[in-house]
Amino acid sequence: xxxxxxxxxxxxxxxxxxxxxxxxxxxxxxxxxxxxxxxxxxxxxxxxxxxxxxxxxxxxxxxxxxxxxxxxxxxxxxxxxxxxxxxxxxxxxxxxxxxxxxxxxxxxxxxxxxxxxxxxxxxxxxxxxxx
Numbered sequence: 230x231x232x233x234x235x236x237x238x239x240x241x242x243x244x245x246x247x248x249x250x251x252x253x254x255x256x257x258x259x260x261x262x263x264x265x266x267x268x269x270x271x272x273x274x275x276x277x278x279x280x281x282x283x284x285x286x287x288x289x290x291x292x293x294x295x296x297x298x299x300x301x302x303x304x305x306x307x308x309x310x311x312x313x314x315x316x317x318x319x320x321x322x323x324x325x326x327x328x329x330x331x332x333x334x335x336x337x338x339x340x341x342x343x344x345x346x347x348x349x350x351x352x353x354x355x356x357x358x359x360x
Contacts, residue, residue: 256336258283259291263358271352279358296321297345314339
C-alpha cells in the first residue's frame with residue numbers, strides 16, 4: 230500500500246514538475262542536463278541533477294554522471310535501443326546497479342527503475358528524469 234501511494238505521489242510530482250518552459254525546446258537526443266526525482270520504499274523523494282553524455286564514436290552508448298546522486302566523479306554506462314534505456318549491472322562507488330527505462334519520444338522524460346545491490350540488500354528505485 231505504501232509503495233502504491235509513494236509511486237502515485239511520485240508520478241503527480243513528476244507531472245507537475247514538467248510544466249515549465251522546457252516544453253518550448255526541442256531535443257533530438259538525451260544528451261544534456263536532467264532533473265531527477267527519485268524514490269524507493271524506504272526513502273523520501275530526492276531531487277538532484279544528472280548529466281547524460283553520448284560516448285564518442287557511438288550512437289547508442291551514453292554515460293550518466295551523478296547517477297543515484299553518487300557525485301560528479303561517478304557515472305554509469307547506459308545503452309539506448311530506440312526508446313529503451315538499459316543500464317547493465319555495473320559498479321558505482323561501493324555498490325552495483327542495474328536498471329531499465331523508457332525515453333519519451335520528445336526526449337524530455339525518462340522513466341527509470343533500477344536496483345542497487347549493496348552488501349546483503351537490494352533496493353529498487355523509481356526515477357523520473359525530466360527537463
